[in-house]
Amino acid sequence: MAEAASIMFKNTFPDHHGERLLGENKKLVSGAAERIKEVIIRLLKQLESCIGQEEHSKRPDFSVYTGSSGYALLYLHLHKHLTSTSSDSDTDASSNSSRSEGEDYLMQALQHLKEALANPQGRRHTFLCGDAGPLALGAVVYSNMGDERNSAHCISRLEAMHINVIRDQTLPDEHLYGRCGYLTALLFVQHHLGADKVDRELIVKVTRAILDSGRAFGSKTREGPPLMYEWHNKKYLGAAHGLAGIMYTLLLIKEPEVLSEIESAVRPCVDFLLTLQFASGNFPSSIGSSSGDRLVQWCHGAPGWVYMFIAAYKTYNDKRYLEAAERCCEVTWQRGLLKKGYGLCHGAAGNAYAFLALFRLTRNQKHLYRAHKFAEWCCDYGKQQCRVPDRPFALFEGLAGTVYYLTDMLDPLSAKFPAFEF
Template sequence: MVRFIANKFVGKSKEVAENTDEKFLKSSIQAVARHILERPQNDDEWSDRGPYTSVSGTGLALALNRDVLQEVLHRSVNKEIQDIFNYCLQNLSKNRERQARYLCGDLGTLVASLNVSVRDDVIERIEQISHILAEKSYPNDEVLYGRAGYLAGVFWIRRTVNENLISDDCVKRILKAMYESGRKYSKKHNSHCPLFYEWHESEYIGAAHGLAGIYHTMMSFENLLAPSELGDLRASIDWLLTVQITEGNWPSSSKWFGREREDQLIHWCHGASGVIHLYIQMYHKTRDEKYLEACKLAGHLIWEKGILKKGPGLCHGVSGNGYAFLILYRLTSDEKWLSRALCFARLMMDKDVQGQQRTPDSPYSLFEGWAGALCFLCDLLPERRDKAQFPLYPNTF
């Protein structure tokens, strides 16, 4: 099964990018914003937990880009934002595990709400959640449902709101639990590297449920790790580099080690488009060329096969893959990667491409739909490019 649409701009990226100017971007932002704001009301998006598919993700997209939206729509979106977060914060779960989930739970909604207004009760709840996640019995370490999500959330707060809102003590207890969990699993299963993890009995590799997301978020707080812990983490990151496939992708899970699948997953959630963020971070921290070479190889693969049939979203869609180019451009200042990001924006808005894509289950949401696309388009604006971050999954620069 072919999961991607042929990229008709291969070999033409520079000329296409030159025509994908600020006027095109703002026109696209206007169209996407209207599409979101005029969407039919859906009970699922209000009952879902977390910014992945619920209205809290849509609200975050509006909040992050409200100044641009004010300009292109000629009106404020503050009422929509306030209505969303007032509802979400009044309807948080009473289930401890659901409270602690990041992209698919209350933790993510709490984090997103801080981009709208800073409330002491929200900060207190986020700090309390660290105790739930630090319990040895807590079952998940990955980003969507587990401990790594807490680290991503705190780092997002520090990058976009305030450095001092969530204490280092909260982060340290999560890091300790994650490190001990990874060492325990690695020893028990004679794993390939010092820190290894599973989710639902599969050893995933990617950003959403796997090693890349766990390592990426732990490295965001390397200053809070003991030297031996940091050594194990870096050894694990270097081992993961060795399983990159020749074409540039990573296997979706350990069962694919040494085997190539015809229907490669080239998504943020599974594959090169998510793993690349880990090695972008590693190159920025170390300037070791092996990390940059891995990023370039992954970037070329995403360019060739990254126009996905699953729609415009961040998780397994065109905008999520486009962010790989945009963050790589921020890392290297190489105009080639910016050109490719701009080409993905044009392809994402192309009616012929859209006609070959399926409609996501949550078509207006942050991680599956147009709210993620809105963030990508806004971050491509000239004044935004140098500070662009993948929503809720930030890098360290």
């Protein structure tokens, strides 16, 4: 635990003692919400003042993960949050002001996308790290602006990528750089614009490619589940690069043509993964990992496993999976305030989404309380002397992701880990 302590802060927050933070309107109670709103405004101003400097000081990065498209996703999120929180009791003046601000956020989202849409990199096909992310975002942003022609054009370009995704035998299957990352882009468009906006046969084809790839590699291993994958010659296990993230993505697919195939293939994999959980509730980052019980972060540790176990519980109605998710959240509460920072991939904001996911499922106020305490930690952005990430303002490494999480905290029942949960 000494090594673990070197990468985390001790959690000194008191645990839940009956506090109720969900108001009658199903949003965060007003007292807590007001402080978070003030911090969002302050951090957003800080972000906007720094983005331009960052873009001029580094080589162009159009990705959602660390680049300009990540800012576009944040502004789309802010737009949707603003329009969804306006109420019938608003005055005409305040409603018009909110609508105008929401439209401004859409325009900012589009501005951050324009270069990415005009200059596809052609190297990767995923939502977070490739061309699929800007295209999926472009489809949604244009549609929200009433420009259905450009929205449809983005979808056509996105769909055309499926041929390489299926045929390229060197392509991995994981979330950041592989087929699941492309599948996420298709699911993102469906989530925002409707299931029929994407050719559903493409989802079936990519899903089958992921299943076939897992079976082929799994057949080469003497022990383990029927599906197995590797990335950079390692059998990774976590949400970003590994088996848990791939199984979770497969469980999101509800196309009738592959549904029974998914459910029969995934369950033994989830059962296998369940056997790897440490007594602490955490998991190894890869099979045979020498780091042991160390990383408590979305990309490689227990916070990212919560989503697979929740999806498995919903699919198979097996309480073992819910209990595993609960154990994941316990270790996240104990060891999830990271010295790496406040970001989504490996920071406090990303870890906190695990609490919100379990709160949405169980309605146990303990999980909302814990998510709020992590939000309080994020509200003191910069005061804890965390390490400065390589891209300090980016969506998945830096400030943009923290603002995204704090915005979600205002409406916890609709909160979803960006570009992962749907």
